[in-house]
Amino acid sequence: MTGIDLNAITAIDVHTHVHRSVSAPPREGSEADDMGAYFGIGSMPQYTVPELAAYYRERTMAAVVFGVDSISQTGDEMVPTNEEVADQAAEHADVLIPFASIDPARGAAGVRQARKLIEEHGVRGFKFHPQTQGFFPNDRSAYPLYEVIAEHQLVALFHTGQTGVGAGTRGGGGIRLKYANPMHIDDVAVDFPDMPIILAHPSFPWQDEALAVATHKPQVYIDLSGWSPKYFPPQLVQYTNSLLQDKVLFGSDFPVITPERWIKDFDGLSIKEHVRPKVMKDNAARLLGLGG
Template sequence: MSGEAVGVPMDVAALEAIDVHTHVHASVLDEPGGDGDGFAAMADYFKAGQVTRFTIPMMADYYRQRRMAAVVFTVDTMHVSGREQKPSNEEIAEQAALHADVLIPFASIDPHRGAAGARAARRLIERYGVRGFKFHPTSQAFYPNDRMAYPLYEVIAEHGLTALFHTGQTGAGAGTPGGGGLRLKYSNPMHVDDVAADFPDLQIILAHPSFPWQDEALAVALHKPKVHIDLSGWSPKYFPPLLVQYANTLLKDKVLFGSDFPMITPERWLADFGKLEIRDEVRPKILKENAARLLGL
């Protein structure tokens, strides 16, 4: 599975894992490289060393060499940052379509865009084939249960797609003065519980071990049938014991492998995951089977 594979469909059986949480930090129109102080601060937070910003073709080659698929996205923070996201949702979707053997495009729309955002979501789904949407409540400065976001959720639910919510602590702004002005309060997973109740058909992923609200995330995933948890953003050696216990038992069909690439690489994550006491029959569910079912692959 090395080399370019334009137009080749995904062979799920040939994949060793599906990474449901990766970030695209560079446009194909850019030169790969650094991304200012914020990017460097985040790399320092993750103890990732020198991190390269990856374009979609670079990510496709990276994951193809590892016999993995990846969900790819960026984050639209227009309301807070005043900048349009780069690369755009359209670029990510178009480029991912050229590498559909390994890449699954998600989009990101700032809920503050209102009705225009809902229209954009519909266009991205119907014209560009995006498979889900990424929300980052802390970076986008909104509570997930804020009614302004509900038109977006309605479009996503109507098309049977997935909404992925950042939860808990974040590397964004970490270690900078005032945390870059970002507020952690928005990312308590209990706010997503309201969304799951109000949109019972919406597929939801709670991203990351939700420190300091891990118990809340487990409770929401147990209580709401279509709420899942991805394990990205942390090395598995730091997972709370209760998260490991539930992943092994009551939530074995609802927990997903995610890395948070490029800040955490699949190699680093999988090496530490291999040391966890995960049951043999549960391990393939977390690494691939649960995601394949959720995303309809």
């Protein structure tokens, strides 16, 4: 196993999804089709961890990889498992950084699983999706999970804003947008002041709330995934160039948006030249403790 050589990569994508296990064929069903339709890409591709590693290695990039555990809402176990994601990412440690995902509704069992994933499988952070997991991030039932993450000085990444999951389907597929307002995460940042937090995505319709939390709380960052940069609201670009230049992170949300498309559109923004390398690599490298 080797580590990431920062001199050998051009960017760190902090938001990519693993949708397929190496031991199973692509999943069939409407979710991939619905997500693909929302992002205008047809049926959404489903990558295994080794396939993601090859994809990013070809592009001289590193990537944070994870699945999403929403068992309380779907009744289904996550495929691939957190253990598969972490163990296979370790085999491709030159380009991949494993995060895990645990539905807070798992309770004490989830807390035990989180500790084992950290101590035995080397995960570097945790992804939460309040909408698909059906919880407010400041619900005290989730705090035992945060305590384990904070104890190990790892990152908690929260989906914020609208989601493509369920978009355009009857009743939005049961997804309730209210859970993903960044102001709920402000409470978490107060109660766990030393735990790094990433607010994922431009947080439509709560962009100003996200900017407020990130400027007010030292350990709160923003990733720019899930949107083409050409659609970024002006205030997000303004803060990226100024107050948040050390706290904004490149993320694509691959496979729904490719890093090539994202970077092409980002190149069209009026981003200061000294800020671009911070967004693309330097901020994430520092946050994730990569390099010397």
